[in-house]
Amino acid sequence: MANERDSIDERAAEYALGTLRGDERARFERLIESDAVAADAVAHWERRLQPLADALTSIEPDPARWPAIERALDGAGRRADATTRKRGLGAFLFARPLGAVPSVATAGLWYCVGFWRALGIVGIAAAIVLAVFTLGSKPASGPSYVAVLEAENAPAALLAEYDPNSRSIALSALGPPEFISDQSFELWLIAPGEAPESMGLVVDRSQRFALPRGRDDLPDGAVLAISVEPAGGSPTGQPTGPVILQGAFHPIEQN
C-alpha cells in the first residue's frame, strides 16, 4: 500500500510539473477524477509549485481577446452539459439537406447559422473583389498569392492572402465568427503530395497565420483547408473532422 501511495505521489508530482505525457497523463487524469488520494496529491503538488507560476511577470492580453471569448460563448448558446449541448446544436439546424455533409454528427455545424454568419454571407465574387482591393493597395516584393476557400453548395467563402514579405497568410471574412464551444475550426496548409500541416485555429474574422515551422515560403500548388475539430484543435496533428472549406493558391500579377 505504501508503495502504491508513493507511486501515486510520484505521478502527481510529474503531472503537476508537466512531464507526465500522452497515455500516462490521460490515465492519471482519469484516476484524479475518481480517486481522492490522487486528487489530493495533485492539489498538494500544484500548491507547492504554484510560486513558480506566480514568479512570472504578468502580460496584459490583447484587448480583442475578451470579446472573442464572448463571441465563442455566444456561439455556444447557454452553457450546458454534453447532452443538452447536442440538443442546442440541433436547434441551429436548417431543414435543407446538403449533399456535401459527411455525417449527421457534423451536419449541425454545417447548418449552424452562426458559422455561416461568421464567414459572412458573401458570394465568391464579393471575396474576389475584396482580394483585388486589398492586394492592389499593397507594395509587394516577390509574388503574392491569393486563395478563395469555398465549398460546393456553400453560400460563403473565406479569402486567404499570402504576403511574401512577412511570409504569413491573412485570412478574412465579413462578419465576426461565432463558434460552438465544443468544436474548433483548424486551418491546414497542404503541399502537393504531403500531409496537411496545421496553421492553427480560426478564431477571428480576420486573422494572420505564420507559415508552418520549417517552411520559409509558400509551397508551389499549395492548398488551404479548414476542418472541423474537437475544441482546441485536432488531437492527432492531422485533420480528424470533415473539411468544410478549401481552396488553392493562385499567383497575383503585380504591377
Place this chain on the structure above:
Amino acid sequence: MNPRSDDGTQAREAGLIEAVAAGDRSSLRQLYDAAAPQLLAVALRIVQDRSHAEDVLQASFLAIWRHAGRFDRQRGAPRAWLVRIVRNQAIDSLRRRGRETALDPAFDETRPDPGADLERLAMAGEDARALRRCLDELEARPRESLLLAYWQGLTYEAVATQMATPVGTVKSWIRRSLARLRDCLER
C-alpha cells in the same frame, strides 16, 4: 504577502469559479480580469509565441467555462487550478502544431530569464520563500532541469536535448529533485 496567494484573493477567486460553474458570465469576466495576465505569461513561456499564447488563453477560458463545475475549493487553490488548465492547453497545443516543445531561437518577447524569475521567488510570499530555499538546496543542474520542465513545459527528452545530457540522467535528476523538494517543504 503575495497578492495572488493571500487568503482573501483565494476565497474571492474560488467564489468566482463556483459562480462560473453556475453559468454566471460576469464572474468569468472578473476571473479573466484578475487572472488572464498571469495565465498569459504562463502560456507564453511554454509556446513562446505571443499570438499562439493568446490562442491558448482563449481556449483555456472556454475550458474554464465548461469545466468550472469540477473545481473543488476544499481540494485545491483556485489559481493553481487555472494554471493547470492553461499549462495543459499550452502543452497540448504545441503537440498539435507538431512540436512537443517550442525552442525558437527567434523568440524574443519577454525573453525568459530563469535567474530573474528565481529572484522574484525570494521576494514573494511565505510559500515562495520556502520553495526558493528548498530549490537552493538542490544542485544546480538538477534544479535547472526541473525549472525548464515547469516553466517551458518541456518533456524529459527536450530538457535532455537542451541541457546536452542523457535523458535517463535528466529523468532521475527531476524525480530525485521532486522528492527532495517535498521532503524539504515538509520539514
